[in-house]
Amino acid sequence: MSRIDKEKKVFGVKLVMPALLISLCVLLFPMVYSIIMSFFDWRLTSPSRSFIGFGNYLRALSDFYFQSAIYRNLLFAFISIPFQLIVGFFVALLLSSGIKGEKWARILFIMPFFTTPAVVGFNARWIFSSRGILNQLSSGIGLSQVSWLADTNFAFIAILIVDIWQFTPLVCLILLAGLQGIPTELEDASAVDGASFFQRVFYINVPLLRPYFVLVIIMQMISAFRIFDVPYIMTGGGPADATMLASMQLYRTAFSSLNFGYASAQSCIILLFMLVISSILLIGELRRTKK
Amino acid sequence: MRDKWNLVRTFVAWAVVGLFLAPIVWLLLTSLRPDKDLFSTSLSITGLTFKQYIIAFKTYGISRYLSNSILLSLSVVILNLIFGVPAAYALSRISIPGKSAFIIFLMFMRIVPIVAIIIPLFLLMSRVHLTNTLISLVIAHTAFKFPMTIWLCMISFLGVPVEIEEAAELDGASHFKVFLVIVVPMILPGLSVAAIVAFIYTWNDLLVALILINTRSSQTLTVGLSYFLSEYGIAWGPMSAAGVVALIPVIVFALFAGEALVKGLASGAVKM
Numbered sequence: 001m002s003r004i005d006k007e008k009k010v011f012g013v014k015l016v017m018p019a020l021l022i023s024l025c026v027l028l029f030p031m032v033y034s035i036i037m038s039f040f041d042w043r044l045t046s047p048s049r050s051f052i053g054f055g056n057y058l059r060a061l062s063d064f065y066f067q068s069a070i071y072r073n074l075l076f077a078f079i080s081i082p083f084q085l086i087v088g089f090f091v092a093l094l095l096s097s098g099i100k101g102e103k104w105a106r107i108l109f110i111m112p113f114f115t116t117p118a119v120v121g122f123n124a125r126w127i128f129s130s131r132g133i134l135n136q137l138s139s140g141i142g143l144s145q146v147s148w149l150a151d152t153n154f155a156f157i158a159i160l161i162v163d164i165w166q167f168t169p170l171v172c173l174i175l176l177a178g179l180q181g182i183p184t185e186l187e188d189a190s191a192v193d194g195a196s197f198f199q200r201v202f203y204i205n206v207p208l209l210r211p212y213f214v215l216v217i218i219m220q221m222i223s224a225f226r227i228f229d230v231p232y233i234m235t236g237g238g239p240a241d242a243t244m245l246a247s248m249q250l251y252r253t254a255f256s257s258l259n260f261g262y263a264s265a266q267s268c269i270i271l272l273f274m275l276v277i278s279s280i281l282l283i284g285e286l287r288r289t290k291k
Numbered sequence: 292m293r294d295k296w297n298l299v300r301t302f303v304a305w306a307v308v309g310l311f312l313a314p315i316v317w318l319l320l321t322s323l324r325p326d327k328d329l330f331s332t333s334l335s336i337t338g339l340t341f342k343q344y345i346i347a348f349k350t351y352g353i354s355r356y357l358s359n360s361i362l363l364s365l366s367v368v369i370l371n372l373i374f375g376v377p378a379a380y381a382l383s384r385i386s387i388p389g390k391s392a393f394i395i396f397l398m399f400m401r402i403v404p405i406v407a408i409i410i411p412l413f414l415l416m417s418r419v420h421l422t423n424t425l426i427s428l429v430i431a432h433t434a435f436k437f438p439m440t441i442w443l444c445m446i447s448f449l450g451v452p453v454e455i456e457e458a459a460e461l462d463g464a465s466h467f468k469v470f471l472v473i474v475v476p477m478i479l480p481g482l483s484v485a486a487i488v489a490f491i492y493t494w495n496d497l498l499v500a501l502i503l504i505n506t507r508s509s510q511t512l513t514v515g516l517s518y519f520l521s522e523y524g525i526a527w528g529p530m531s532a533a534g535v536v537a538l539i540p541v542i543v544f545a546l547f548a549g550e551a552l553v554k555g556l557a558s559g560a561v562k563m
Contacts, residue, residue: 007466008385008466009385009386009387011381011385011466011467012381012384012385012386012387013381013387015377015378015380015381015385015470016377016378016381016382016387016393018373018374018377018378019374019375019377019378019437019441020378020393022374022430022433022434022437023393023396023397023400023434023437025415025434026412026415026430026431026433026434026435027396027400027408027434027435027437028396029411029415030408030409030410030411030412030415031400031403031407031408031411033411033414034407034408034410034411037411087307091304091307094300094303094304094307095304097297097300098297099297099300099301099304099305100297100301101301101305102304105304105305105308106549106550107545107546107549107550108308108312109307109308109311110545110549110550110552110553111311111312111315111542111545111549112311112312112314112315113545113553114491114495114541114542114544114545114549115315115538115541115542116494116495116513116534116537116538116541117495117497118495118497118513118514118516118517118537119318119513119516119534119537119538120314122516122525122530122534123314123315123317123318123531123534124314125525126318126321126527126531127314127317131330132330133317133332136330136332137332140332165311165314168311169311170553173549173550173553173554173557174553174556174557177553177554177557178557212557215557222402225404226404226405228404228405228406228497228498229495229497229498232497233497233517246404247404247406250404250406250407251406251498254406254410260410263406263410264407264410267403267404267406267407268407270404271402271403271404271407274402275402278402
């Protein structure tokens with residue numbers, strides 16, 4: 001290695017060092033500590049920490065509350081994500097079709113995604129409350145009033161609605177970025193060849209947008225299992241655990257049951273789960289592009 | 292014929308945009324209504340008042356939480372730029388031992404739910420006697436934003452042709468000078484995106500502040516919203532006002548940089 005290369009390496013290390021050190025202390029250390037502690041019986045209520053091997057993990061896998069939270073979260077993701085994709089794609093098509101005020105429409109449409117989740121949560125509680133605007137509107141047109149956040153089914157629907165509201169704009173703008181990358185010659189040529197609008201969309205746009213669709217699905221799957229602020233504020237997991245999602249269950253195990261070792265094991269399981277799903281989707285996509 | 296369809300599309304598009312903006316507009320409207328009108332459904336803008344805002348600031352003292360949030364978010368952005376940008380440059384240009392490991396680790400941390408590491412982090416902070424201070428939040432949030440900041444900046448740096456740096460070095464400029472004076476200015480758009488994203492995600496955070504801070508006076512605005520709950524119920528009027536205040540920076544950034552932000556996030560991710 002030449003002297004110049006060595007000198008450059010030293011320079012590089014100096015540049016990385018501060019960020020690396022901070023990451024080691026604040027990110028890596030807690031992460032490793034958490035993983036190690038998942039093998040211990042570590043509760044805030046007692047000072048002793050005994051090694052129990054996979055005890056926490058086995059317990060989690062047969063824990064009704066933990067399992068329900070995961071199934072519930074999966075159901076949540078499987079309903080929310082298709083909605084986000086379909087509506088997002090539809091709006092992306094609209095916003096790239098030369099409508100009036102297109103630029104402003106895009107800028108305004110992104111709002112929900114950046115709004116503070118805590119504000120969204122409280123605002124949603126306000127809107128879905130028994131005297132809130134939704135109930136007042138629906139009684140105005142003759143539908144019966146719904147106790148949204150106090151009913152197990154409606155509460156779940158409510159958090160779904162808010163999730164779709166918050167993330168569809170993100171999905172839409174990502175797909176829009178993809179659409180804008182499609183050369184117009186392709187679309188024009190197919191129009192000349194007599195393709196109808198729908199044929200164009202399905203045979204040109206959708207296939208070319210595939211990497212973006214996969215990206216969005218992976219992103220939103222991961223996001224669905226991390227979501228905390230909004231449902232926590234809207235329902236706190238209730239009523240009767242109807243809206244208890246994965247990260248909220250983790251929070252409950254850690255801060256209500258005060259069983260940190262168990263909570264660490266649960267989060268490791270969820271983490272592995274998400275890694276597996278992401279890998280499957282990624283590898284599936286990479287295989288397809290290789291063909 | 293063409294124009295007719297364009298009008299239909301315009302109408303539908305703006306109807307959808309309106310539908311998505313409705314909750315935010317409703318929040319704004321609620322915050323400007325006096326208590327007696329809070330639950331009315333009329334869209335009238337008569338009788339609007341700033342009273343709720345005054346109550347929020349005077350009675351609930353949200354200016355304290357507001358300044359905490361501002362201080363926190365700005366500090367995190369500055370620290371992220373100071374530490375994250377050089378790191379991104381080194382990781383994108385120079386082959387350092389352990390480079391891949393560090394990058395993979397950063398990507399991994401983006402998937403981890405914060406709940407998983409928050410407890411050990413809290414214990415760490417209490418060991419160094421930093422709990423309940425804004426400093427602990429600054430340190431935690433800076434680290435949490437590193438993956439995003441470094442990734443965004445790496446993408447930007449990779450777009451800068453190496454020839455420019457080589458030419459500058461041939462002219463005798465030191466490594467650091469090349470970095471700071473030549474390359475960094477070239478990624479200004481990517482830098483702004485990284486800065487704004489770091490600000491927004493720090494500003495919006497709830498969980499980290501909730502766990503690391505116990506005393507109200509050091510709390511952020513996001514958590515401060517929950518202080519409008521009491522045994523008498525929720526003070527919806529002042530809370531809406533506080534909510535609007537909390538949304539102001541976010542809306543401003545979204546208005547000015549929203550599209551660029553999403554494009555930056557999207558194109559970067561697809562390239563990976």
